[in-house]
Amino acid sequence: MKIKYFFLSVLVAATFTVVGGNAQAAQAPIKQVKSAKGKVSGANVFNRLLKKEKQxxxxxxxxxxxxxxxxxxxxxxxxxxxxxGLPKTEFGNYVDWVKALNDGLLKPRYDRFDPTVEPLVMDLDIVREVKASMPDVVFPHKPHTQWLHCSNCHPKIFIPQRKANVINMSAILLGQKCGVCHGKVSFPITTKSCTKCHSKPKPADWKPPKSEASLKNPWR
Amino acid sequence: MFKSALIGLLSMLAVLVLPQAAQAEYADVVINNYADAAGMRPAVFPHWYHRIRFRCKVCHADLGFKFKAGGNKITMAKIIDGKFCGACHNGEISWSVENCGMCHSGIPGTPTQIHGSTVQRLVAPTYKSLSKPKPAK
Known part of the structure; x- marks a missing residue:
């Protein structure tokens, strides 16, 4: 694994380096390849560029x-x-914090002095229709209000009004809207966590909207 | 010429060090606004440890912590006045500020960051690693 990282680093270094150190960087991979087992190139591996957590x-x-x-x-x-003893997930801390709280395995304080204060929980699901083929998004207020206070999100991050918030995945991935927490502290955006938000299947007769370019195509 | 060579060498060094990703816990925050300049190790805040004991609301609503790594401009003077960390780390709810090394435990020179964030993974790792890359044989 370390060798792979080294390869990667040297590759990137070679592209980034302007003058100095270039010769050193270029020489390194040749020697590494030679030391690989047998005659077959050691470069033929799965997921060469995939970064995996070692531990x-x-x-x-x-x-x-x-x-x-x-x-x-x-x-x-x-x-x-x-x-x-806490429930596991495949991302973030690898702990399902919401489930742990619901199962009573965790009892985090809502008030910093008084452990008996109960949170102000609101159980209201907001459905956001998604233009593309992904399932629609259901935003559950319940798990959010169990952890947070209304003022954490409203009105600065989300305007509490229907259709007032423009949300897209680019913004979220760059740390805005849901991305203020999701992807930093609460569960991150990985291919394993898409369906946590995109959880309401499209109606059976749903068809993806056709793009302008396709509709205006004179040859169609 | 010398300058560009130096920049090249530095960038190569940085790149060599970077890909060996740190494996710190998701959401660990490194705060290095002033620590390095003051000759202290940067402070490391473990979100996971705190969320076991408190809900987000306690710090982010009651204590006024912004949702931004390094965005709160925390200083020891403010902490001793009972603001930010000092609201609990005062010897009453949690241990007091004389345990310097418990917070100031980061590797010197580690930039302010929230570890493992999507932005960090998408754009570029900004942290330095502990383990040194293997020297070319």
Missing amino acids: RNAPPPEDGIHDPANDGTHVLQPPLIAYD
């Missing part, structure tokens, strides 16, 4: 952002200990 939920001293030379780092709790 999920790494303990702080090994996670790459905490400094192991710092004494306090070793006092910090490793996440896996805390996640024991």
Whole structure:
């Protein structure tokens, strides 16, 4: 794996480097290929460019952002200990936080002093029709209000009015609208999490809208 | 000439270090607004640890933390005054500020970021890795 990363890095480096270090960068991959097993090129692998996490939920001293030379780092709790017994998912922290809360496995405080304060939960689903073929989006207020306060989203991020909010995946991926939290702290946008929002199937007679270019095509 | 060579070398070094992605927990926030300049390690905030104990509302509505890594301009003076982290890290709800190394535990030079965010994964990793790349044999 490390070799693959190295390959990648050298490739990128070669494209980025202007002058210095170019010769070094260019030489490195040749030597690496020669050291590969047998005569077959070591480059024929699956998912050469796919970045995979080497270790999920790494303990702080090994996670790459905490400094192991710092004494306090070793006092910090490793996440896996805390996640024991919590429901799992395939993305983010690999913990289903909403399910854990609903199952009563977690009891996070809603008020920082008083553990008995109950959240102001609103159970209202908002359906947003999606133009393209993806299932329509259902936004459930319930799990959101269990964690957050109305003022966290309204009116700054989402105008509380029908059809007043323009939302698209580009904006979300760049950290706006839903992306203010989703993709940073709450569950991220991966191919495994699409259906968490896009959860309402289109009606049986639904057909994708035809594009202008296709409708105006004189040869159709 | 020398300048461009230096930039080239630096960018190569940076690129060599970058692809070895850090494996920190999703949503860990590194805050390095002032820490490096003050000779401290950057502070690392683990969202996962805090959301087990508190709901988002406590910090993001009651305490006024903005949804932006590094966007709150937190200083130790504010914390000691009971603002931001200091609202709990005061020896009453949680341990007090004399445990410097518990927060200031990041690798020096790590830029402000929210780790594992979509933007970070899509655009470019901005963090430095612990593990050094293998030298070419």
